[in-house]
Amino acid sequence: MTENQVGELPFLLIGSFRAVIDELHEHLRSLGYDDVRPLHGFALQSISDGGVSITEFSHRLGVTKQAAAKTVASMEQLGLVQRHPDQTDSRATNVTRTERADNVLRESGRFFARKEREWRDAFGADRFENLLAALQELTSPAPETSIPGWLGRATRT
Amino acid sequence: MTENQVGELPFLLIGSFRAVIDELHEHLRSLGYDDVRPLHGFALQSISDGGVSITEFSHRLGVTKQAAAKTVASMEQLGLVQRHPDQTDSRATNVTRTERADNVLRESGRFFARKEREWRDAFGADRFENLLAALQELTSPAPETSIPGWLGRATRT
C-alpha cells in the first residue's frame, strides 16, 4: 500500500482541504446554491465590501486581467456580482457582490465556523490550537490566496 | 484584513499544500526536471512498479479514461512513461514509468523526507505528530488521491 509513497504530509494537506470544501459545497447545494462552485468561493472572497476593480480582482486571484474579466462575466451570469462604472475612473469597472453572493459567503462562514467547532471539540482545544499554529508556520510568511489556476498549470509562467 | 474572512483553516490547508508543492517543483527545476509539473507528480504516483492499464490509471486519478489517455500521451512525450501492449489482454495498454520518472519520484521523496524532518525539528516531535494525526482525522476515512480535475471543476459531475 505504501508503494511509491513519496510524501505523506502533502497528501494529508490537500486531502483535508478537499474533504472540507466538498462538504461545504454539498451543504451549499442543500441550501439551493447548486450553481456555486469552489472557484466562485475563492473569487467572492476577493471582492471587498465596496467592490473591486477587475485589475485588483485579478491580482487577488493571481490570474491575468483577462481571466479575471471572464470570471466576473460568468459570476455576473450567476447573479453573484454586478458591474458598475467606477465613479472616479471612467476606465475602470467596479465589481460588487450581490445579496445572493453575500448569502453564500455568510452560509460558508457559518459552515466553517461549525466545522471548526466540531474539530476543536473532537481534538481538544490544545491539539486544535496546535494544528492551527503549525499550519500557520507552514504557510511561511503569507497565506497564499491565489489558488485558482495554480494546480495543473505551469509553475513557471 | 479579516474582512470577508469566511474560514481560516481551509486556507491554511491549501496554503500549506501550495507552499510545499511550489518548493518541491522549484527544487526539481534546479535538478533539471524543469518540464515536470505538479500534475505529473500526482500521475506518476498512480503508476505501480509493474505498470498500470489506462483504465486503472484513470480510476486512480479520478478522471475519465479519455482524460487519462491524454495525460499518458503527454507524459510519454516528456519521457516519463512508456506504453507497452499488455501480454495477457490484447485490448489493454500497460503504462510504465521510465527511469527519468523514477528519478523524479526519488528526488521528490527525498525532498519531502527532508521537509518533514525540518518541520519535525522546528515543531518538536510531539507537535509534529499531533499535526499529522489531526490531519489524518480530518481526511475522514480515506485520503482522497483524485485531486487533478477537482479544483475549479463542477463538484456535481
Add this chain to the structure above:
DNA sequence: GCAGATAGACAATGTTGTTGTCTATATAGT
C-alpha cells in the same frame, strides 16, 4: 497638452477536462 502608464475589452490559443461514439477483444451463459 502630450507622453507614457493603466483599465479593460477582444481575439486566438493551450491545457485539461468532459460526453458521445466506435472498434477490437474478452468473458459468461446457454
Add this chain to the structure above:
DNA sequence: ACTATATAGACAACAACATTGTCTATCTGC
C-alpha cells in the same frame, strides 16, 4: 462452440479556465 454483453481504449467534438498579444479609452505627471 456461439452468442450476448462487458470492457479497453481510440477518435472527435466541445466546455472551462487559463494564457499571450493587441487594441481603445482614459488617466496622470511633466
